[in-house]
Every structure is written in C-alpha cells, then in structure tokens.
Amino acid sequence: MSLSDLQKKVEAGDFAVTGEIGPPKGVNVDKCMEEAEKYLKDTCTAVNVTDNQSSVMRFGSLAGCRMLIDRGLEPVLQMVCRDRNSIALQSDALSAYGLGIRNVLAITGDHQSLGDHPQAAGVFDLDSVSLLRTLSLLEQGKDASGGELDGVPTFFKGAVVTPCSDPIEPQLIKMEKKIEAGAQFFQTQAVYDIKQFETFMKKVEQFKVPVLAGQVILKSVGMARFMNANVAGVQVPETLIQELKKDKEATKSGKTGAAICADFLKEAKAMCQGAHLMTLGWDHIVPDIIAGAELQ
Amino acid sequence: MLVSEMKPHEEVLTLLKGSDNVYLVGCNGCAEVCQTGGPEVAAELADKLQKDGKVIAGTTNIDFLCNKVLAGTRLIRDIDSINKADALLVLSCGIGVQVVASVVDMPVFPAANTKSMGGAPGLWPGEEKCGQCGNCLLGYTGGICPITGCAKSLVNGQCGGTTDDGDCEVENDRPCTWAQIYQRLKTVNRLDLLKNFMEPRDKSALLPNVATRKTLYWAVDQDVSEPAATEGCE
Numbered sequence: 001m002s003l004s005d006l007q008k009k010v011e012a013g014d015f016a017v018t019g020e021i022g023p024p025k026g027v028n029v030d031k032c033m034e035e036a037e038k039y040l041k042d043t044c045t046a047v048n049v050t051d052n053q054s055s056v057m058r059f060g061s062l063a064g065c066r067m068l069i070d071r072g073l074e075p076v077l078q079m080v081c082r083d084r085n086s087i088a089l090q091s092d093a094l095s096a097y098g099l100g101i102r103n104v105l106a107i108t109g110d111h112q113s114l115g116d117h118p119q120a121a122g123v124f125d126l127d128s129v130s131l132l133r134t135l136s137l138l139e140q141g142k143d144a145s146g147g148e149l150d151g152v153p154t155f156f157k158g159a160v161v162t163p164c165s166d167p168i169e170p171q172l173i174k175m176e177k178k179i180e181a182g183a184q185f186f187q188t189q190a191v192y193d194i195k196q197f198e199t200f201m202k203k204v205e206q207f208k209v210p211v212l213a214g215q216v217i218l219k220s221v222g223m224a225r226f227m228n229a230n231v232a233g234v235q236v237p238e239t240l241i242q243e244l245k246k247d248k249e250a251t252k253s254g255k256t257g258a259a260i261c262a263d264f265l266k267e268a269k270a271m272c273q274g275a276h277l278m279t280l281g282w283d284h285i286v287p288d289i290i291a292g293a294e295l296q
Numbered sequence: 297m298l299v300s301e302m303k304p305h306e307e308v309l310t311l312l313k314g315s316d317n318v319y320l321v322g323c324n325g326c327a328e329v330c331q332t333g334g335p336e337v338a339a340e341l342a343d344k345l346q347k348d349g350k351v352i353a354g355t356t357n358i359d360f361l362c363n364k365v366l367a368g369t370r371l372i373r374d375i376d377s378i379n380k381a382d383a384l385l386v387l388s389c390g391i392g393v394q395v396v397a398s399v400v401d402m403p404v405f406p407a408a409n410t411k412s413m414g415g416a417p418g419l420w421p422g423e424e425k426c427g428q429c430g431n432c433l434l435g436y437t438g439g440i441c442p443i444t445g446c447a448k449s450l451v452n453g454q455c456g457g458t459t460d461d462g463d464c465e466v467e468n469d470r471p472c473t474w475a476q477i478y479q480r481l482k483t484v485n486r487l488d489l490l491k492n493f494m495e496p497r498d499k500s501a502l503l504p505n506v507a508t509r510k511t512l513y514w515a516v517d518q519d520v521s522e523p524a525a526t527e528g529c530e
Contacts, residue, residue, distance in 0.1 A: 129452035173487070
C-alpha cells in the first residue's frame with residue numbers, strides 16, 4: 001500500500017510539478033514516450049496521460065500510464081466520464097491499480113460533439129463528483145452497488161477546477177463537493193494572471209487541499225487569441241500576447257512560452273503546492289521552465 | 297398521458313427542510329389520474345404535512361399545470377398567500393414543476409417522480425421538457441431540469457465547459473443549464489441546495505423486465521440457495 005511520489009511530495013508540503021502527455025491517434029506511441037522519458041523524467045514528479053482529450057479518439061490513457069511506469073516515470077491516469085459507464089469506469093480503476101497506477105484524475109469530459117466522433121454516444125453515467133465518490137468507495141472495499149471487493153485498491157485522487165471562471169462561486173461549490181467526494185489534490189485549468197490566481201488561492205485556502213497551478217504553454221499569438229475566444233475560463237492577458245509578438249523566432253522555438261510560464265511560477269510557487277504543465281507536445285521546454293522558475 | 301408516482305414522504309420532508317410555510321399547487325390533468333395531483337391528493341398531502349408541523353399557506357389546483365398561461369393566471373390570484381409561504385410544493389409531472397418555477401420567484405419542490413410520458417409531453421407542450429427519469433431532481437435545481445437541459449445531463453453542477461458568457465460548450469447560442477440553475481437558486485436564496493451530493497441516476501428505472509435480459513452469465517451469478525431464483529420453475 002505504498003503512496004505515490006506525488007502524494008508523498010504534496011502531503012509533505014513540497015512543491016510538485018506534473019507534466020502531461022497526449023497519446024497519438026494510432027499506435028505510434030514511442031515518440032511521446034521517448035520525449036517524456038527524456039524531458040519529464042527528471043523534471044516532473046508525475047505525468048498525466050490524457051483520456052481521449054477534446055473528445056478526439058486516441059491511444060488510451062490506461063496503456064499510456066503503464067508504458068510510463070515501464071520507463072521509470074510516475075503516471076497520473078486521467079479518467080473522463082464521457083466514454084464509459086459506471087461498470088467500465090470501476091473496472092478500469094481496478095485494472096489501473098493492478099498495473100501499478102496510483103494517481104487518478106477524475107474529470108467529467110468534453111461533450112462528444114466537440115471532437116471527431118460527434119455521432120458517438122455520450123455516457124455521463126457518472127460525473128466528476130460521483131466518479132471521485134466511486135473511487136473512494138472502491139478504497140473502502142465496496143463497489144458502487146455496495147458489493148464487496150476481493151482486494152482493495154488505494155488511489156491518490158485528483159480533480160480539476162477553473163480559477164478564472166466568472167462567476168467563481170459555482171466552481172467553489174463544486175470544488176467543495178469534489179473534496180467531500182474524495183478529491184485529495186487539484187490541477188487547475190490554465191491560469192496566466194497572477195493576481196487572479198492569488199485571489200482564487202485565497203478563496204480556496206479554507207479547503208486545505210493541495211492545488212497545482214495549471215499552465216498551458218503559449219505557443220503563438222494565434223493560439224493565445226484562440227484560447228481567449230474559445231476556451232471557457234481561460235484568459236491570456238494582452239501583455240503576454242504582446243510578449244509573444246515581440247520576437248517571432250523566440251516564440252516559435254518555445255523560449256517565450258517557457259519564460260512566460262517560468263515568470264508566473266516564480267511568483268505562484270509561494271501561493272500553491274505545485275504546477276501542472278500542459279505543453280501540448282513541447283516537452284522539450286519543460287527543463288527550461290523548471291530552471292527559469294528556480295524549482296530545482 | 298404522463299405517468300407519475302408520489303415521492304416517498306421522507307424525501308418530500310427532506311426537500312422541505314427549512315421551509316415551514318408551504319403552498320401546494322396541484323394538477324387536475326394527468327396527475328389526477330395517476331393520483332399524484334388533484335384536490336383529493338392535495339388535501340391528503342396537506343393533512344400529512346400539517347401533522348409533520350408544516351403550515352399550509354394555501355392550495356391551488358389547476359387544470360393542466362403544463363399550460364403556463366393558465367398556471368400563471370391562476371397563481372397570481374392567490375399571490376398574497378403564496379408570498380406568505382417559504383416554498384411551493386407541486387403535485388404534478390416534471391413539466392408542471394418547471395412551469396410553476398418559471399412563474400414565481402420562490403423555491404419550488406416536486407412531490408412526484410415522473411416515470412413515463414406515455415406518448416405526450418403534457419397536453420400543452422411548451423419549452424419545458426421532462427426526461428421521465430423516475431427520480432425528479434427539480435427540488436434541488438430551482439425547478440430547472442438538468443436532465444433535459446444539460447447536454448451531458450449532469451446532476452452535480454456545471455462542467456468545465458460553461459463559456460465566459462454562461463453558455464453551453466456544445467451549443468454556444470443557448471445558456472448553460474447549470475449556470476441558469478445557479479442564478480435561479482441565488483435569486484431564491486437557496487444556494488445551499490447546490491451543495492447536495494446527487495447520486496448517479498438510477499437507470500434501472502428505465503429498463504424492461506429482467507426476464508427479457510437473462511443470459512447464461514446472469515444465471516451463473518445468481519445465488520441458487522435463494523428461493524427467489526427458482527421462482528417460476530415449479
């Protein structure tokens with residue numbers, strides 16, 4: 001019943017960094033595994049593997065997580081409620097435990113109509129809150145119907161929250177529900193405005209639960225503007241967009257994005273328990289971020 | 297015709313916790329046929345609630361509560377009594393509850409669960425829709441249905457996709473149902489209801505008879521020492 005490194009680290013009050021990989025559509029997973037090993041193994045405590053993110057069908061999170069373990073990395077299994085009913089979610093959670101996975105992140109999931117299979121059924125038998133509660137039940141040796149388990153798993157259960165949502169109250173109410181349902185840590189949606197993040201952290205201080213500040217690495221001016229227009233609860237300040245405009249080469253190479261992220265984390269590290277880096281394939285800039293934010 | 301059944305009385309009392317003064321609204325349409333509405337059932341429920349210590353601020357029975365114009369016109373006649381109440385308890389299908397919630401700015405709770413539309417979504421189809429889920433949640437959601445309103449039929453609050461304008465992530469031209477529920481509960485000063493953990497929906501209420509679903513693995517999983525398993529073989 002050993003604790004995950006991520007759990008040990010955040011519960012000891014240390015600053016933890018998590019990375020994220022999105023497996024490809026297809027079976028050529030070597031590239032993303034190699035990059036994870038090369039750039040994330042020494043810089044991140046654990047690495048999320050996304051679960052058919054954006055409702056686009058891909059190589060699965062469960063297998064991706066196990067492949068990370070094989071390479072000496074600690075995974076965070078993302079589980080969305082869109083594609084599986086409560087039987088499959090519980091079964092996969094047990095399977096994950098059997099494969100050595102301890103960190104599980106419970107998410108409702110984007111609607112299927114937003115991805116590349118709009119014709120597919122959306123299940124949503126459980127939601128993020130009831131999935132967390134179900135994982136807690138499994139840890140107590142019971143399934144969702146009250147049946148006894150033969151062998152009981154333990155997880156380090158995570159959830160997500162959007163710090164820049166307006167109004168923030170529904171987020172806080174749901175965050176509290178997630179904690180009551182068993183959430184032990186939170187990874188946030190991307191946040192860029194340190195003042196906004198500080199305000200949010202003051203509001204959630206009362207919950208006494210570790211929060212990892214989410215960072216989507218800014219790759220271009222177009223991407224920043226697109227997120228502002230289309231991604232709920234994400235606001236890239238105009239000053240950062242100007243920063244990205246300044247030196248096109250530096251932006252293209254990832255230097256600007258890494259510097260923006262490092263600057264944010266330098267200030268944020270005193271406010272929260274970690275950072276969650278969503279590099280969208282740019283794992284190679286993670287070492288620069290860690291160095292720039294003086295996290296190691 | 298809509299088919300509904302009364303909620304367990306304990307559940308009604310849980311919903312009415314903190315609401316000492318209750319106004320009853322009954323439906324004389326399908327609900328009367330199902331015995332979840334109509335003057336007799338409303339009077340019976342009023343009696344029960346009084347025994348539980350509630351004050352009944354008044355009762356109105358309306359022919360077809362799904363008719364929003366009629367419901368609004370009738371309720372306004374008794375607005376003084378309604379204003380004295382802490383909450384309205386509605387004896388009807390889910391559509392009736394939604395209609396009442398849309399015409400009064402007060403906490404509205406359902407007394408019944410809607411099981412089936414039986415072919416017709418009320419006799420006066422309006423914009424309110426009932427998902428016939430068999431376990432009416434409208435008491436926790438300010439009379440706005442997340443089963444038919446939310447693209448994911450979520451029961452524990454809004455997902456991460458609600459846009460900055462409070463719209464749905466799927467159809468940007470319509471409001472997020474959970475954002476509406478939040479606003480509504482805020483208006484009636486009952487945000488506490490949003491904090492309730494809602495159990496996953498019990499889909500078995502919607503299934504056909506077990507006899508049509510039996511398989512070999514189902515049989516193997518049955519405890520044959522239980523007499524129930526051999527029932528029908530004698």
